[in-house]
Amino acid sequence: xxSKDNAAGIGILGLLILLVLLPLVTVLFQVICPGLSLDxxxxxxxALVLDVFKRPLWKKAFLNSFFLSCGTTVLGLILAxxxxxxxxxxxxxxxxxxxxxxxxxxxxxxFILAQGWVYFSSGNGIASAxxxxxxxxxxxxxxxxxxxxxxxxxxxxxxxxxxxxxxxxPSRLMHAARxxxxxxxxxxxxxxxxxxxxxxxxxxxxxxxxxxxDYGMSSTITAVYSFPTLPYTIYSAICSSPVxxxxxxxxxxxxMVMIVIAMAVQYGAxxxxxxxxxxxxxxxxxxxxPKKPVQVLLTTGTVLFCLIALGIxxxxxxxxxxxxxxxxxxxxxxxxxxxxxLSSAGSMVSGIKHSLGLAGISAVFGILIGFCxxxxxxxxxxxxxxxxxxxxxVAMAVPGVxxxxxxxxxxxxxxxxxxxxxxxxxxxxLVLASVxxxxxxxxxxxxxxxAKIPGSLLTAAQMQGAGFFRKxxxxxxxLLHNSSVSAVLAAFGGSVFNLAITTxxxxxxxxxxPVYISDSYNxxxxxxxxxxxxxxxxxxxxxxxxxxxxxxxxxxxxxGH
Amino acid sequence: MKKKKLVAMLTAAAMVLSLAACGNTNNQExxxxxxxxxxxxxxxxxxxxxxxxxxxxxxxxDDNAADAAEKPVQTKPLVVYLNDFDAVxxxxxxxxxxxxxxxxxGNGAETMSRIAAExxxxxxxxxxxxxxxxxxxxxxxxxxxxxxxxENAANLTDFSKGxxxxxxxxxxxxxxxxxxxxxxxxxxxxADAPKTFDDLTDAKYKDAxxxxxxxxxxxxxxxxxxxxxxxxxxxxxxxxxxxxDNGLKVFPKNPQVVQALAGGDISIAMLQETNAYDMVASGxxxxxxxxxxxxxxxxRVAAISASTEQLEIAKIFVNFLLDAKTQQxxxxxxxxxxxxxxxxxxxxxxxxxxxxxxxxxxxxFGAENEADIxxxxxxxxxx
Numbered sequence: 038x039x040s041k042d043n044a045a046g047i048g049i050l051g052l053l054i055l056l057v058l059l060p061l062v063t064v065l066f067q068v069i070c071p072g073l074s075l076d077x078x079x080x081x082x083x084a085l086v087l088d089v090f091k092r093p094l095w096k097k098a099f100l101n102s103f104f105l106s107c108g109t110t111v112l113g114l115i116l117a118x119x120x121x122x123x124x125x126x127x128x129x130x131x132x133x134x135x136x137x138x139x140x141x142x143x144x145x146x147x148f149i150l151a152q153g154w155v156y157f158s159s160g161n162g163i164a165s166a167x168x169x170x171x172x173x174x175x176x177x178x179x180x181x182x183x184x185x186x187x188x189x190x191x192x193x194x195x196x197x198x199x200x201x202x203x204x205x206x207p208s209r210l211m212h213a214a215r216x217x218x219x220x221x222x223x224x225x226x227x228x229x230x231x232x233x234x235x236x237x238x239x240x241x242x243x244x245x246x247x248x249x250x251d252y253g254m255s256s257t258i259t260a261v262y263s264f265p266t267l268p269y270t271i272y273s274a275i276c277s278s279p280v281x282x283x284x285x286x287x288x289x290x291x292x293m294v295m296i297v298i299a300m301a302v303q304y305g306a307x308x309x310x311x312x313x314x315x316x317x318x319x320x321x322x323x324x325x326x327p328k329k330p331v332q333v334l335l336t337t338g339t340v341l342f343c344l345i346a347l348g349i350x351x352x353x354x355x356x357x358x359x360x361x362x363x364x365x366x367x368x369x370x371x372x373x374x375x376x377x378x379l380s381s382a383g384s385m386v387s388g389i390k391h392s393l394g395l396a397g398i399s400a401v402f403g404i405l406i407g408f409c410x411x412x413x414x415x416x417x418x419x420x421x422x423x424x425x426x427x428x429x430x431v432a433m434a435v436p437g438v439x440x441x442x443x444x445x446x447x448x449x450x451x452x453x454x455x456x457x458x459x460x461x462x463x464x465x466x467l468v469l470a471s472v473x474x475x476x477x478x479x480x481x482x483x484x485x486x487x488a489k490i491p492g493s494l495l496t497a498a499q500m501q502g503a504g505f506f507r508k509x510x511x512x513x514x515x516l517l518h519n520s521s522v523s524a525v526l527a528a529f530g531g532s533v534f535n536l537a538i539t540t541x542x543x544x545x546x547x548x549x550x551p552v553y554i555s556d557s558y559n560x561x562x563x564x565x566x567x568x569x570x571x572x573x574x575x576x577x578x579x580x581x582x583x584x585x586x587x588x589x590x591x592x593x594x595x596x597g598h
Numbered sequence: 599m600k601k602k603k604l605v606a607m608l609t610a611a612a613m614v615l616s617l618a619a620c621g622n623t624n625n626q627e628x629x630x631x632x633x634x635x636x637x638x639x640x641x642x643x644x645x646x647x648x649x650x651x652x653x654x655x656x657x658x659x660d661d662n663a664a665d666a667a668e669k670p671v672q673t674k675p676l677v678v679y680l681n682d683f684d685a686v687x688x689x690x691x692x693x694x695x696x697x698x699x700x701x702x703x704g705n706g707a708e709t710m711s712r713i714a715a716e717x718x719x720x721x722x723x724x725x726x727x728x729x730x731x732x733x734x735x736x737x738x739x740x741x742x743x744x745x746x747x748x749e750n751a752a753n754l755t756d757f758s759k760g761x762x763x764x765x766x767x768x769x770x771x772x773x774x775x776x777x778x779x780x781x782x783x784x785x786x787x788x789a790d791a792p793k794t795f796d797d798l799t800d801a802k803y804k805d806a807x808x809x810x811x812x813x814x815x816x817x818x819x820x821x822x823x824x825x826x827x828x829x830x831x832x833x834x835x836x837x838x839x840x841x842x843d844n845g846l847k848v849f850p851k852n853p854q855v856v857q858a859l860a861g862g863d864i865s866i867a868m869l870q871e872t873n874a875y876d877m878v879a880s881g882x883x884x885x886x887x888x889x890x891x892x893x894x895x896x897x898r899v900a901a902i903s904a905s906t907e908q909l910e911i912a913k914i915f916v917n918f919l920l921d922a923k924t925q926q927x928x929x930x931x932x933x934x935x936x937x938x939x940x941x942x943x944x945x946x947x948x949x950x951x952x953x954x955x956x957x958x959x960x961x962x963f964g965a966e967n968e969a970d971i972x973x974x975x976x977x978x979x980x981x
Contacts, residue, residue, distance in 0.1 A: 072717065092973075094980035159861030174863075256850050263847065265980055273813045276707030277972050279735055280714035363880045364860030445715040462721050540708060545677055545700035556684075556703065559853055561876045 041505075046419030049410050053428040056473040060443025061435060064289060067282040073446065085287050098270040099291055105266065106249040106295070108184040109191055113244040114237065116188060117195035120342075123335060124196075125203040128326045131339040138343040139193035141351070141578060144530025146551060148253030149570055150190050152558075153350025155257060156357055161366040163353055183258060189346040190254065191247050194478070195240030197527065198485045201520045202236030205489060208320040235488035238303045239481045242430065245299050246477070249292060250434040267292055268436040275438055282442065289439050296430050300423075358567035374568035385553065389573055392550040393580070395464070396532035399471035403528045404521065406472065407479030412513075414480070415487040416495065433477035437470075441541035444470055462544050470542055474535055475528035482527065486520030487513070522588045526581055533577050550577075670910035675700040678915070679709050680726045681816060682898075682934040687726075690927060691918055697911055705851065706732070706816020717741070723906040724915055726771065728898040729816045730761070731823065731964035736901065737767035738965075743902040748913065750920035750941065758940035761897055763961055768901035771919045772928070773956050774937035776821040776896035777809065777868030779887040780877070785865040792866060794889050795825070798841060805845035808855050808864040811979070813972045815851040817870045817896035820958060822971055824894035827959035831967065835974065848979040859884065870896070872936040875949055888954045895938075895956035 063073065068085055070078045089095045124135055142150070154177060157163045164173035176182045207229060214224040252268035267288055274284035327335070361371035378385055410429060414422050432440070448469075449461040460466040490513065498508045514521065534551050543552055550573050557566035675698035680687070684703035691699050702722070704712065706729045713725065713736070720741070725733060736742050744767040751762070751769060761770045781791045785806075792798055798807050810818035826834030838846070847863075849855045852870045859867055860882055869877075871893075877884045900919050902912040918924055922943040929935045935947055938956060946952070958964075 093977045097980045155857065155861070159857070159863055161860070161862035257854075263979070269850075270976075273811070273976060275711045276705075277813050277969070279732075279969055280711045281969075282714070361880075362860075362882070363856060363877060364882060366860070366862070367881050367883075369881070442711065442715050445712070449716055449719050449721070451719045461716075540704060541712060543702070545675070545702050559705065559851065561853055561856060561873060561880075563857075 042413070042417035042419045045409065046413050046417055046421060046425070049406070049413050050421055050425055050428075052406060053410070053425060053432075053476075056469060056476070057428050057432045057440070060440050060447050060473075061289065061431065062443075063446035064282055064439055064443045065286040068286045068290075071283055082283065085283060086290065088287065089291060094265060094270060095288065098265045098267050098288075101264055102249055102267040102292075103295065104180070105183060105187065105264075106245050108180075109187040109248045110241050110245045112184060113188045113192045114195055114241050117192045117199055117240060117244075118237070120192070121196050121200040121203055124200055125322055126324055127331075127335060128324045129332045129335040129339070131336045131343075132324075134343050135339050138347045139196050140526065140530070140581065141347060141574075142190060143193040143197070143527055144534060144577065144581065145351070145574060146253055146534040147190055147251050148257050149354065149534075149554070149574075150350040151186075151254045151257035152567075153353040154186050156353035156365060157349050161364060163356065163365050166366050178258065180264075183264060186258070187248055187251075187254065190350075191244045192346075194243040194247060194481075194527075197523050198240040198243060198482055199233070199236050201482070201523060202233050202485050202489060204322055204519060206320045206322045207232055232489070234307055236485040238306055239485040239488075242299060242303060243433075243478070243481050246296070246430055246433040249295055250436050252436050252438070271436055272438055275442060285439055285442070289435055292434050293431060296427065296434055300427060300430065304423075354567045354570055357564055358571050360564045360567075363561060363563050371564070374562075374564040375572070377565055378568045378572050385569060385572070388548045388550045388553040389576060391464070391547060392533045393577075395467050395471050395549065396529045398468050399475045399532040400525050400529040402468070402472045403475035403479050403532075404525050407476050407483055407524060407528070408521075410476065410480045411483035411487050414484055415490075416492050429477045429480045432473050437474060437535065438541050440470060440473065444542060461542075464544060464547060466542050466544075467547075467549075471532045471535060475532055478531060479524040479528050482520050482524040483517065486517045490516050518589075522585065525588065526585060529584065530577065530581055670908070670914075672697050672908065672911055674908075676723045676908055676911050676915060677702065677721060678724045678726055679704075679713065679722045681706050681709055681728065683726075683928060686928070686931055690924065691915060694918060694924075695914060697914065699915070705814075707814050713741075720903050720905045722903055723908055723912045724900060724902055726898065726900040726919065727816065728774070728896045729819070730768070730770070730897040730899050730958075730961060731819065731968050733768050733899050733901050734763060734961050734965045735968070737763070737765055741904055742767040743904055743906070743909065743912075746902075746913065748917035748920055750917050753920065753922060753941040753943070755940060755942055757938075757956075761899075761940075761958065761961065768899040769916060769920060770897045770899050770940040772898045772925065772937040772940055773895040773958070774817070774898070774934070775871035775888075775893040775954070775956060776817040776824070778871050778874050778893050779889060780859070780867050780869045780874045780884050781887070782859065782862070782865040782883055783885045784883040785862075788885070791885065791887070793887065794891070795868070796837075798846075798866065798868075799837070799844060801844065803844065803866055805847075806865045807841065807844070807867065808847040808849055808858055809868040810852045810855055810870070811848050811850050812975050815870075817852065819968065819972065820896040820964065821868060821894045822975060823959040823964040823967070824957060826967065826971055827963045828957070838975070838978065842978050842981070846979075848975075871950075872934045875936050875947075878949075886951075888951045890955075892955040892957035895958045897958060898937075 066073065069080055069082050071082070089099050120135060124132055155162070158174045158177040159165075160174055162174065164170045177186060210228050210232075211224050214228050215221070219227065250268055251266075252272055255264060255266040255269045256272070258264065271285050271288045271292075274281045274288060277284075326332070356365070356368070358374055359370055359372070361369040361373065410425060413419055414426055419425075444466055445461055448459070448466055450459075453459040460469065494512055495508050498512055503511065540552055540555065543549060548556075554566050554569050554573070557569055677700050678687070679702050681704060684701045688699040688701055691697060702709070702712070706727055709725070709727055710729060710732045713720070713722065716722070717739075725736075727733065733742070737744055744765040747766055748769060754762070754770070758770045758773070761773075762768075779792055779795065783791075790802075792800070792803065797803075809821065812819040812822040822834075822838070825837055828834070829837055847858070849858060852873045855864075855867050855869055856873050856877055858864045859869070859877065871886075874884065874886050878886065900916045902909065902916060906912050920941055922939070922941050925939040925941055925944045929937070929939065929944060929947055936950055938946070938954070
């Protein structure tokens with residue numbers, strides 16, 4: 038058993054080293070070896086690491102990133118937990134709207150959401166010029182405003198993870214608690230809630246990592262509110278001339294320090310306790326219909342929430358997509374943006390086609406590798422599994438542009454051409470980078486799901502003669518069905534709009550949807566960029582809904598729904 | 599056990615190899631296409647020439663045969679890294695010469711970082727970008743073809759001739775204002791509005807002024823470098839310190855400056871000229887001022903990679919960019935048509951101020967002080 042664990046662990050570790058660590062090391066190594074040229078090797082360059090205490094920009098960026106991520110994680114987790122609890126336990130009109138909102142927010146890249154918030158909140162924006170609501174801008178463009186916007190953009194990751202974990206109910210343990218005199222609340226607090234700690238930890242890590250590594254939101258909001266963050270500063274270092282890869286390496290190191298701290302907090306919270314409660318004393322949670330007033334309250338609250346979280350950013354983009362002007366104040370209604378988008382269908386469609394192809398391959402490879410990673414992390418006794426855990430988190434938190442640069446260093450070596458592995462400049466490099474970017478999310482969602490499935494179930498099956506794949510097929514896959522579907526869809530949606538990686542790595546004449554949108558924005562075609570976002574986004578959401586139906590079709594049939 | 603470890607490692611390697619196969623397939627698919635297009639290109643170029651010179655048909659036919667014999671044969675598309683004109687330049691060059699171009703478009707900073715990361719194995723043939731100082735620095739590292747002169751360089755304006763460095767590593771194709779003064783005319787009257795860049799230090803413009811980040815936006819560094827060069831490094835820093843004390847806001851790129859101006863979050867800006875004219879064209883209440891002593895200019899230059907395998911075609915491309923007909927076409931059709939051409943005989947956009955004057959920092963000063971100025975600026979904007 039141990040040898041199998043080790044074999045699987047080594048395989049997974051090897052893949053992650055190739056996909057994440059190696060590219061990252063090539064950037065980090067630049068600190069002591071600029072340009073990866075050995076004759077420039079100088080250990081004294083490590084002094085640069087201390088510049089975070091000297092350079093005002095670095096210090097501010099580090100603190101901003103830290104506090105923004107902490108604030109977003111705490112508030113996002115609370116919000117996601119409440120929403121997941123309501124969604125799983127109660128039937129009400131609008132429940133599916135909540136799921137839809139979460140999914141759409143999860144796939145739309147943060148720079149587009151941030152753009153929507155800027156259109157809404159800026160001085161002459163929609164809130165002020167059209168709705169006559171003053172003071173929105175001064176709130177949104179403050180620390181707490183930014184935290185709120187971040188929470189509304191990032192909560193879906195946690196919501197999906199927690200919701201999946203709440204679908205099973207430890208009925209035998211709960212009954213035992215109640216029979217021993219515990220109140221319903223006390224039983225929930227002392228039995229059910231602690232069993233969900235792995236899911237909460239996964240959710241918190243997802244929000245933290247996604248916030249700390251988010252470039253799109255900070256760079257866009259910075260347009261009206263000076264709030265430099267680490268990803269923005271890393272981007273500046275990489276894009277500075279002469280290019281300072283060493284600075285990007287040092288700043289990425291700070292991000293990794295934050296990851297290690299966050300992991301330490303997570304392991305501290307979980308300790309060595311066991312959380313696998315899924316056995317024959319477990320029941321699937323059935324949502325109940327609350328009393329009418331509560332139903333009305335839940336429906337109203339949900340609709341209002343969705344209007345704010347999704348309606349404001351997407352609605353603002355929608356309004357701009359019909360604008361013939363660059364500002365809301367001078368809005369003139371036009372359909373030209375859509376006409377232009379649809380008439381330039383050739384380039385738009387080829388962008389969508391490239392993005393869809395990349396996302397499809399990333400999702401397939403991502404779910405295969407992510408599943409193996411989660412399996413090793415949950416069930417194996419592989420000694421280096423904490424390193425595996427850390428590498429997946431690093432891939433999520435380190436900005437795509439850093440990984441992208443690392444990929445160029447790794448995959449643009451001359452000798453690779455001779456062995457047919459010169460992947461830079463071909464679409465394959467985008468696939469590799471997209472898989473690396475998709476694994477963390479898939480892994481987190483699956484780890485949350487696997488934590489509640491006891492290893493004893495797998496051992497029992499093995500003792501009855503079931504082989505490895507049979508155990509997966511007959512035990513894990515059915516129990517992890519919802520988690521797997523969530524993971525695939527999240528990876529697919531996220532990859533379609535992955536801007537950072539595709540910008541730095543895209544091969545000549547190989548435009549992708551986010552590059553296409555970003556170029557239009559940089560050419561001041563705000564309305565056109567918004568229209569392209571709407572058309573592209575609607576197309577992708579449509580495909581994802583179709584995927585969801587297809588992936589769940591067989592499962593629903595088996596469940597007898 | 600060893601076998602299982604091996605299987606695990608092989609699985610990992612299989613994924614990479616399958617991707618490599620995918621990449622190679624693409625490469626292989628590209629090659630015949632490029633070869634075919636080359637064959638077609640030669641014919642296309644010949645056809646073009648014939649149609650243009652019908653009156654001297656016989657002589658032309660002979661010339662074309664000679665040209666075709668001398669014409670460099672293209673084995674793969676010329677790869678050009680650029681930040682503007684990506685939508686038109688490929689077709690224009692193909693139409694004029696028959697050669698294929700593949701473009702990689704990115705903002706100035708992204709393009710330069712890509713070039714830096716590719717240093718050991720460059721994948722580009724020509725860089726054409728409005729980051730003169732960055733490109734000049736590439737020559738110092740031996741990354742550019744130097745000491746060559748395109749035929750059309752003879753047609754450069756006097757101003758542009760002054761921008762060609764001694765080592766002739768790059769040639770200017772256009773200069774545009776990295777920063778004109780713009781203000782919202784619904785906030786400031788003509789009398790109250792700033793007339794010169796020095797006016798921006800006035801306390802009445804507190805928290806009203808914005809510009810793009812010299813560390814990220816390609817045209818913003820020439821803007822900062824101009825003041826540092828013109829006033830002297832210390833006096834230049836003092837000027838910007840006063841602006842920062844007066845609430846200067848720094849945005850990542852010019853589109854965000856436009857958004858902040860349009861949204862009313864700032865009311866005055868030092869803005870790249872195409873963005874400024876686009877705002878006016880879009881109906882925004884914006885007035886553009888060209889300061890009398892000149893607006894800082896950002897120079898777009900073209901340079902050839904020292905590692906290019908297509909030196910002759912790269913030279914044809916740079917020469918093509920210095921052709922007055924090409925520059926006229928870019929003024930008329932390109933996204934970034936507001937600029938001062940680098941060669942004689944080009945008509946400017948009608949909306950552009952006929953008396954607009956541009957001034958640029960010395961290329962050696964700009965290149966040598968780039969890292970310091972950008973770091974200083976970044977730290978100041980964070981305070």
